[in-house]
Amino acid sequence: MPQATTSERDDVPIPPAETQKRRPCVVIVGGGFGGLNAARSLRRAPVDVFLIDRHNHHLFQPLLYQVATAGLSADDIASPIREVVRHQQNVQVMLGEVTSIDRQAQMVRYEGGEVHYDFLVVAAGMQTNYFGNPQWEAQAPGLKTLRDALTCRRHILEVFEQAEREGEGSEGRGLLTFVVVGAGATGVETAGAIREIAYQVMVKDFRRIDPSRARVVLLDAGSRVLSSYDEELSDRARRDLEKMGVEVRLNAMVEAIDEEGVTVNGERIAARTVVWAAGVKGSPLAQTLNVELDRMGRVTVNPDLRMPQDDRVFVIGDLAHFESEDGQVLPGLAPVAVQQGKHVADNIKRAMEGRAMEPFSYWDRGKMATIGRAKAIAEIGNWKFGGLMAWLAWLFVHLLFLIGFRNRAFVLMGWIFAYVGMRRSARLIVDPPRERAGALNFWQGFGVDEVRAE
Amino acid sequence: MPQATTSERDDVPIPPAETQKRRPCVVIVGGGFGGLNAARSLRRAPVDVFLIDRHNHHLFQPLLYQVATAGLSADDIASPIREVVRHQQNVQVMLGEVTSIDRQAQMVRYEGGEVHYDFLVVAAGMQTNYFGNPQWEAQAPGLKTLRDALTCRRHILEVFEQAEREGEGSEGRGLLTFVVVGAGATGVETAGAIREIAYQVMVKDFRRIDPSRARVVLLDAGSRVLSSYDEELSDRARRDLEKMGVEVRLNAMVEAIDEEGVTVNGERIAARTVVWAAGVKGSPLAQTLNVELDRMGRVTVNPDLRMPQDDRVFVIGDLAHFESEDGQVLPGLAPVAVQQGKHVADNIKRAMEGRAMEPFSYWDRGKMATIGRAKAIAEIGNWKFGGLMAWLAWLFVHLLFLIGFRNRAFVLMGWIFAYVGMRRSARLIVDPPRERAGALNFWQGFGVDEVRAE
Structure with missing residues (x-):
């Protein structure tokens, strides 16, 4: 080539010779x-x-x-x-x-x-990064690719269905316990969102189980959530999470993950769903x-x-x-x-142009993380704030930076349905597309997951 | 249970005895x-x-x-x-x-x-229905489930990528030939849409290949397309398809489908993509x-x-x-x-209520099929028409019958982007969600495809 x-x-189709100049x-x-x-x-x-x-x-x-x-x-x-x-x-x-x-x-x-x-x-x-425990990946998908996200979505929706099928008592086996490992931005956002979907959305849709009793446990090895933020904001985020019903456990070292649950600081948490957001x-x-x-x-x-x-x-x-x-x-x-x-x-x-390269310097315009509806924290220079205002700023900034008007419009609509209508628009369990036999199968090797599995 | x-x-959680009345x-x-x-x-x-x-x-x-x-x-x-x-x-x-x-x-x-x-x-x-040729399914997915549709989408997007990778010459191997078997509504709509995506959308996105040269071949064993419609409308639909660049072949019996193409009436068509819309x-x-x-x-x-x-x-x-x-x-x-x-x-x-059941009678409000942008046919009672008006009627009726305001809003937006902006909003190749190890794997058996494979 x-x-x-x-x-x-x-x-x-074939460029004439003069455009082929190097x-x-x-x-x-x-x-x-x-x-x-x-x-x-x-x-x-x-x-x-x-x-x-x-x-x-x-x-x-x-x-x-x-x-x-x-x-x-x-x-x-x-x-x-x-x-x-x-x-x-x-x-x-x-x-x-x-x-x-x-x-x-x-x-x-x-x-x-x-x-x-x-x-x-x-x-x-x-x-x-599973920090030397690659075997955890099968039970605890990360959140780096669309494939990861769809795996996670499929799993969350399926455990609710399985619990409904089994009726009362399924809680004991950890079917409705969700463990999120890592309390950085991704972990905090995921834990908050799982709690919200259980408490606000699923609760209306099931008859035999009470989805609002779903447990969401957020673990972190460090001593606070969102540790890259100011300590006061960290505390606020933790309190917000706890108010939403998320169990936050800090200084918690994960020792094992298997099909039945997670072992942390010697204690066993029965959980069928584990999301890994602990590192990259x-x-x-x-x-x-x-x-x-x-x-x-x-x-x-x-x-x-x-x-x-x-x-x-x-x-x-x-x-x-x-x-x-x-x-x-x-x-x-x-x-x-x-x-x-x-x-x-x-x-x-x-x-x-024969000029010298210039050194890069980062213009830090601040950072923000969301916890749930109307809950977020933000640090913009020395200005640190949380609550509704931070959340609105978060929505605005994320919409603004989405590439393409098309995506912005669709995401805005999705949010209106989610936050105003208390629905979740994308609750589909779809069987994965089939791999076709023959010539195109070589494509299969291209996913990130195969590389990880090495 | x-x-x-x-x-x-x-x-x-457990209903009191009085509500348990049978x-x-x-x-x-x-x-x-x-x-x-x-x-x-x-x-x-x-x-x-x-x-x-x-x-x-x-x-x-x-x-x-x-x-x-x-x-x-x-x-x-x-x-x-x-x-x-x-x-x-x-x-x-x-x-x-x-x-x-x-x-x-x-x-x-x-x-x-x-x-x-x-x-x-x-x-x-x-x-x-593969009419006794279940082995064709692997090469020629049908269009009955979301999984089917995502398989088809993934495949169409991948062949364009593969052709771009291989550059000129890939056409010879049928990489950019798409065969749709069955000229009922699904087949006609699919053939038209593939031709549109190649001609209007893909054409701007590739550098080494010319996607507008993609061949779309629509086969049917019968003597006309959309045979359940009035003969004049059928003819109009066929002409519309041909104007769009779809090759329509009627009285065409498929004899073989494999990785390299389709054999029809003894003739070989090299094609990497075959969509089966021939029967149920x-x-x-x-x-x-x-x-x-x-x-x-x-x-x-x-x-x-x-x-x-x-x-x-x-x-x-x-x-x-x-x-x-x-x-x-x-x-x-x-x-x-x-x-x-x-x-x-x-x-x-x-x-x-102890009353007699009543016989069902179908109130036929007509039917319509779309061929492409601004092209459709409709039969409402004795009123038969095509073109822009039929297409607008098609859009309106389909929006109206979508369940849920949420879907209507999203579909309407998708159409605006597709038909006004000449984009296709959902052109993602996503690796299928991973199956988790362990307890939930039993779920896997629930797809329609396993049943078909029996």
Whole structure:
């Protein structure tokens, strides 16, 4: 697959020779916040962009927990990458799993082909970290991909159905006990949402069981929830969760997870549903860069976002270990990735004009986490607040940053139904699509889960 | 599972003795148009209704092809059955596959339990019929369930990605050839929609291939498309399809389907995608009724919708072989099922009041089929028309009959994006949710596909 075929398109099937002039090729691995913003910011640059992702969609991960808890449809929070960049003629999108990066040869290899780069932007993100207990994954899915979210949704809906089938008494076996491990933003949001769906939605729909008695237990090894927030806000979040009926257990070390439940600090909690939101680690792709990685499997980068070992390779987003001037490592948040994506594009443009690259600096516009309807916390500079106002700010900001008007409109409608109508729009148990026999089965290997299972 | 526990709910976990008085139990098998309308029409009747379905959702089947062609999200055309009847206190919904009906003992057996009936309404519908070639299913999914539609969607999206990966030349291997077998409403709608997505949507998103060159071939063994319509409308539909670029082949007998293509009338068509819309047959459940079935596996019923062999058993919807007074067998259409569902409820109420049951008669309000944007045909009494007006009527009627305001709002938005914005909102390739290890795996057996595979 010669790189020249990825040059600009002009509606003639085979481009005439003069358009095949060699322009520098920027290969971007990953269509998340970082990679996609890098690609879009290169739209006027005289380069060919080759954007590879193993999924055909950009995923708005901050709302993934709402898919997992049946509040939104998978289609609402994802946009086909091709559609996002459809009008940008210098981008070639490729669906495929990148298997290795060969810095010597300046090649990126993916299943089905390889591509040569002049500049490489690695924005491959993170995956769920079971901290040496990969066997827990089968019982306790993480929340990183749409597949994870749909697995979780399916499971939550099924246990309620099974409990209804068995009638009273099913509670004793943990059928209606939901354990969420990890009290960061994803864990807190998921625990709150499960409690809400049980208490506000399911309660009207079942006859033999009382879904409002469903237990939701939120565990964390640390001493507070949302520990990256101000201590006062952390406390407020914990109180909000407890008011909603979530049991919060801190300083809780998970020792075992199996089909029947969770063992924590020596105590057994019977639970059929466990959601793992306790940690992430770098994509295994980082290992093929042949450099030392940090404790979380991330690549340490220079102030200009390049690897110290390689002038042509940038690493951005969650996968980058970037130290600010104050010595803090930037957290794995969407705004960091967005800003780094734009910055990397600017640096590439600078390099092509023979100018020096500039150091990245993060403009921290604050952060927020939601706990439930009308409950959230926010930190914007020194301004720390919670409650309804924080929640409205959260809704507004998340709608604003969703890519594409289409998604915004659908998500807004989903929320109106969820928060005003007390319904959950996406409560379907759907059998997974069948794998077709024959030629296309090779596709199957492309999911993140197979990689994890290695 | 004693039937008494299915009596009305009063928010006390175990109902006090006085509410356990025995009321007649109406068991309804199937939550489609027939079953759901029967259940809702019994809301004021002094009966307990036990509604079993193998899916947790009611599916608006007439729009299923739009999910298969990425126009709508699965969540848009399905409503959780529990939610539809949440305020109807005399209904108990059960998710489960019915395995047999024992008319002697008046019992319905399902995986996980059994229930006694005083009246039984069998509304189990139809499944895809491969006419003695079950091996074709793996290559040519039908379009009866959400799972079918998602399988089809995934496949269509994947072949375009694979073609882009392989670049020019992939057309020769049939990668971008789509064969739809059966030119009834589903086949015509699917063929038109695939052609539209290729020509209007995909064409902007790919760089190496020209999606507008995708071939769509519509086959039918008969001599015209939409053969249940007036001949002039049939012709118009065929011309519309051909104008859109669909190749229509009539009098075409499919002789073989495999991974590489389809053999039809001795000729080979290389095609990686085949959709089977050629026929349906009765649910295998009908066979457990121990009566003779018609050629399509349907149960012949009396004018009052009961089986001639059993006073307590009604069969309605697609699964019923019902002859009108003019000797015509009613077709498997949603309006027939809806009207039969309501009628059966009325007959049960009459029986409980000691009155005679009344014969059913179908009020035919006409029928319509869509071919593409601004293209449709409609027959309303003697009024036969096509084009934009028929298409607008089609949109309006389908929106009107969608269950739940929520779905209507989402579908309307999806259409605005599709037909005005020329986008398709649901173009995600999502890996199927993982099956969890352990206790809940038994659930897996509940899909329609396992039954078919028998």
